[in-house]
Amino acid sequence: MVTVIHFDRIHKGNLALRSHLAPKKCDIMSLRCKEVLPLTHYKSLASSPVCSEPFFTEAKIKMRQKVLIMRCDDYDPEKISGIIKEGMEELCIKPSGRILLKPNVVIAHPEIFPHAFTRAEFLDGVIKATKERVDKVEELAVGERSGITIPTRFTFKNAGYQDVIKKHKIKAYYFDEVRQVPVELSIYGRLRDQIFVAKPVAHCDFLINLPKFKAHPWTRLTLSLKNLIGIQDDRNRLVDHNTFLEHKIADLQEVIQPGFIAIDAIVAGQRMMLTPTPFRMGAIVMGINSCAVDTVGCHMVHVDPHDLIHLRLAAERGFGPIDLEEIDVSGDFPLEDVRGKTSNFQLCMEPIDEYFGQESNLSCIVGKFPEKHSPDYCWGGCPGALQEAMHIFKAFCPNVEREMERVRYVVGRLQGPLELDESERAIFVGNCTSWKGRIDGQGVNIESNYKTTHEVDARKTKSNDMLLKMVSSIWQCFKRRSSRYIHAKGCPVSVAEHINYLSSIGKIGNVNFDPRVLIPINIAYCQMRLNRFLNRFFDNFA
Numbered sequence: 001m002v003t004v005i006h007f008d009r010i011h012k013g014n015l016a017l018r019s020h021l022a023p024k025k026c027d028i029m030s031l032r033c034k035e036v037l038p039l040t041h042y043k044s045l046a047s048s049p050v051c052s053e054p055f056f057t058e059a060k061i062k063m064r065q066k067v068l069i070m071r072c073d074d075y076d077p078e079k080i081s082g083i084i085k086e087g088m089e090e091l092c093i094k095p096s097g098r099i100l101l102k103p104n105v106v107i108a109h110p111e112i113f114p115h116a117f118t119r120a121e122f123l124d125g126v127i128k129a130t131k132e133r134v135d136k137v138e139e140l141a142v143g144e145r146s147g148i149t150i151p152t153r154f155t156f157k158n159a160g161y162q163d164v165i166k167k168h169k170i171k172a173y174y175f176d177e178v179r180q181v182p183v184e185l186s187i188y189g190r191l192r193d194q195i196f197v198a199k200p201v202a203h204c205d206f207l208i209n210l211p212k213f214k215a216h217p218w219t220r221l222t223l224s225l226k227n228l229i230g231i232q233d234d235r236n237r238l239v240d241h242n243t244f245l246e247h248k249i250a251d252l253q254e255v256i257q258p259g260f261i262a263i264d265a266i267v268a269g270q271r272m273m274l275t276p277t278p279f280r281m282g283a284i285v286m287g288i289n290s291c292a293v294d295t296v297g298c299h300m301v302h303v304d305p306h307d308l309i310h311l312r313l314a315a316e317r318g319f320g321p322i323d324l325e326e327i328d329v330s331g332d333f334p335l336e337d338v339r340g341k342t343s344n345f346q347l348c349m350e351p352i353d354e355y356f357g358q359e360s361n362l363s364c365i366v367g368k369f370p371e372k373h374s375p376d377y378c379w380g381g382c383p384g385a386l387q388e389a390m391h392i393f394k395a396f397c398p399n400v401e402r403e404m405e406r407v408r409y410v411v412g413r414l415q416g417p418l419e420l421d422e423s424e425r426a427i428f429v430g431n432c433t434s435w436k437g438r439i440d441g442q443g444v445n446i447e448s449n450y451k452t453t454h455e456v457d458a459r460k461t462k463s464n465d466m467l468l469k470m471v472s473s474i475w476q477c478f479k480r481r482s483s484r485y486i487h488a489k490g491c492p493v494s495v496a497e498h499i500n501y502l503s504s505i506g507k508i509g510n511v512n513f514d515p516r517v518l519i520p521i522n523i524a525y526c527q528m529r530l531n532r533f534l535n536r537f538f539d540n541f542a
C-alpha cells in the first residue's frame, strides 16, 4: 500500500497522527512541505525545528481518510477485540510509547445511567486488541474526567471499568485527581492562547479515543471531536462551556490528535447525553482522523455534518475532511444499511421555551444573549444544563414535572412583565440574564454581570468542587426561601447546580441524597480529594 500525504501546512499533531504507520504496509510517504521530516515518533516530531511551531498558519491534510463501519450486535469482549484488531490492521495502527485510552464516561450507573458511557466490555475488547498490536509500549492507561463534578473514580466503578483495568493490569488516570498543565494554542480562530488539560494527556504519545455514539442537546451529536471535552478537570472544563462550547471543542483538537478512534455504537444514545434513550445500532466505527470519523457518524444518523458546528470549525482549521467524497468508507456494515436502520434516530436540539409542555409545572422564558454569533439562544450553556438536569430528575422520579411546585425559569436578557401566577416562583439563571420589573408590587432588578471570553482569566477560575457547589446553591435557596425569586449566577450554571436549585425551589427530592448514590459518591469524593492532594504534593518533587 502506498500512502501519499500532501501537507500545505504542517501541524505536529497531524504528523504525529501518521507516525504510527507500520513501515511494511505503508512504505512510501511523500510530504510536500518546507522540510521532509522523519516520521518516527511524536517526541522526535515535537522536538524538530519545523514542528516546534505548532502551526504555520493553517493545517490541511490532503489525503483520503479511511473510516470503517463494522457490524457488532452485542457487548462480547472477545468479539469486540477481534473487530478492533482487524480494524487496527486495516488502518496500519501500531500504538507505541505512552498509550492513553480515553473513553466517554460522562456519567455511569447500572440502574440510573446505563446507556451514557462507553461500555466496559468495549473497553475490555479494545485493550486486548491494543496489547496485541503495541510496539515498544512504555505505559498503557485509561483516563477520563466524568461530567457534572461527580468523582471519576465513582463513575469508573459504576461503569465496571475498575475490574477491566485490574484484569489487564494497566493504569487508571482520574483526570480530576492529577495536575492540569497548560498547552499553548496558536491556531487561527482560537478562543485562548493557552488551555489547561490533564497532565497524562499532555504527556501521552498515542491517544486512543473511545467515544460513545450519542445525541447531545447542546451540540447535536457527541462523537470523536466532542469526546475531548473530558481531558480537562472541572475547573477548566466549564471555562467557555457556554455559547462558545463549539469553539472550545475545536480548540481542544490542537492539544492532541488521536492515533486511533473506535466508537461504541453497539447501543447508541438518543436525545440526552446523560440519560439517553438506547438505540440498538449494532456498529463499531473506526478511523484515525476525528473529522472523518465524525463526518461518517453524522451520515449514519441523517445529520448534515455542516450542522455539527464543532466539526465544521475543526474542518475549517485543517484537522480533516467534512465531505463524504473525501473519505473512504468501508467495513462489513455499508453506510446505506446503517442509514436504513436509523431513519427514526432521535436527536434533541430543542430550545427550552416549548420543551416542557403545557402539563409541566416548569415553564421557561428565553431572552436575548450577548454574543453576536448566537443572539437568540445559548447552545452550550444554561438552557441545555436545565434539560439535562430535568431528565436526571426524571430518571429518579418519572412524574417529576407534575409533582414539582410551579417554577418559571428565566434566562437571557428579558424585557416586559413576567406575570407570575400566585403559586409560582421564578429562577433567573446565568450571568447574562437581566430583567427589570415588579413581582408582588415590589421592584426587582436582575442585572447582568456577563464577562466576555477575553475578560475571563482561565488561570483564575473557580474550583467547581462538587460539595462546595452543592452547599453554596442550597444555602442561597435557603436564604431566599421566603422570596418569590432567586438569581442563580454562573456562566454556565452547571447541570449539578441546576439540580440543587431546582430541588430547592421546586421542592423536588434532591437526587444527590438518593440512597443509591449518597454514600458511594461521598466516599469517592473523599478519596478523590486525598489522591488529588497526594498527586500534586509528590508531583512538586518529581
Ligand code: SF4
Binding pocket: 241, 242, 243, 369, 370, 378, 380, 381, 382, 383, 411, 412, 429, 430, 431, 432, 433, 490, 491, 492, 493
Ligand atoms: S450565563 Fe448561561 S445562558 Fe448566559 S451566556 Fe453564560 S452559559 Fe449562556
